[in-house]
Amino acid sequence: MIMKPMTTNSLIAVFLIASSTDTTIASSIININNNQIATQVSSKQNNNFGIKYDNIYKKLDSYSRLEANWDGYGAVKPSGDIIETTKSFLDILKENKIINPKIMIAHDGTLSLFWKNKNNYLEIDFDSNNHLSFFYEIDRKVYGEDDISINKDIPKQIYDALNILRNENNTSNNMILDKKNQTTSSSYSKTA
Numbered sequence: 116m117i118m119k120p121m122t123t124n125s126l127i128a129v130f131l132i133a134s135s136t137d138t139t140i141a142s143s144i145i146n147i148n149n150n151q152i153a154t155q156v157s158s159k160q161n162n163n164f165g166i167k168y169d170n171i172y173k174k175l176d177s178y179s180r181l182e183a184n185w186d187g188y189g190a191v192k193p194s195g196d197i198i199e200t201t202k203s204f205l206d207i208l209k210e211n212k213i214i215n216p217k218i219m220i221a222h223d224g225t226l227s228l229f230w231k232n233k234n235n236y237l238e239i240d241f242d243s244n245n246h247l248s249f250f251y252e253i254d255r256k257v258y259g260e261d262d263i264s265i266n267k268d269i270p271k272q273i274y275d276a277l278n279i280l281r282n283e284n285n286t287s288n289n290m291i292l293d294k295k296n297q298t299t300s301s302s303y304s305k306t307a
């Protein structure tokens with residue numbers, strides 16, 4: 116790449132873009148006075164994937180150390196079973212290369228994982244041992260199910276919702292699912 120020397124009147128702007136889901140870094144140098152644009156893009160394998168899940172596991176461990184009334188308004192401490200169920204499901208997500216969700220705790224001790232983009236939302240709640248409930252709003256349609264037994268696979272409806280969220284983002288920098296894992300899993304059971 117050859118660039119002309121810049122004068123003191125030249126305006127230089129440097130942009131660095133770093134994605135949270137992969138380590139693609141793009142930098143651009145723009146010389147407005149000379150109408151020159153030089154761009155260099157480098158991409159590396161995502162080395163932060165496991166680290167981000169580790170941070171979620173650490174947050175879950177911190178929830179186990181909460182006391183009753185942790186919010187000052189009578190909040191319930193999440194049970195050990197709910198914490199372990201959430202960890203088990205996180206293991207499944209991590210195994211399937213699903214980009215880490217955000218985690219939250221509710222006043223009643225329920226733990227939730229969620230993904231959100233500008234138009235869609237998916238939330239998975241863990242409120243009993245080895246069961247989950249979920250709901251999502253996709254294209255202004257709301258769907259949900261309760262009391263799904265957790266096994267080694269991601270319930271098909273959740274996987275499909277994650278795919279829709281990924282397709283809406285539709286950039287390699289902001290994927291929810293790894294492209295290698297585009298198959299759907301349908302082995303789940305709903306309890307009565």
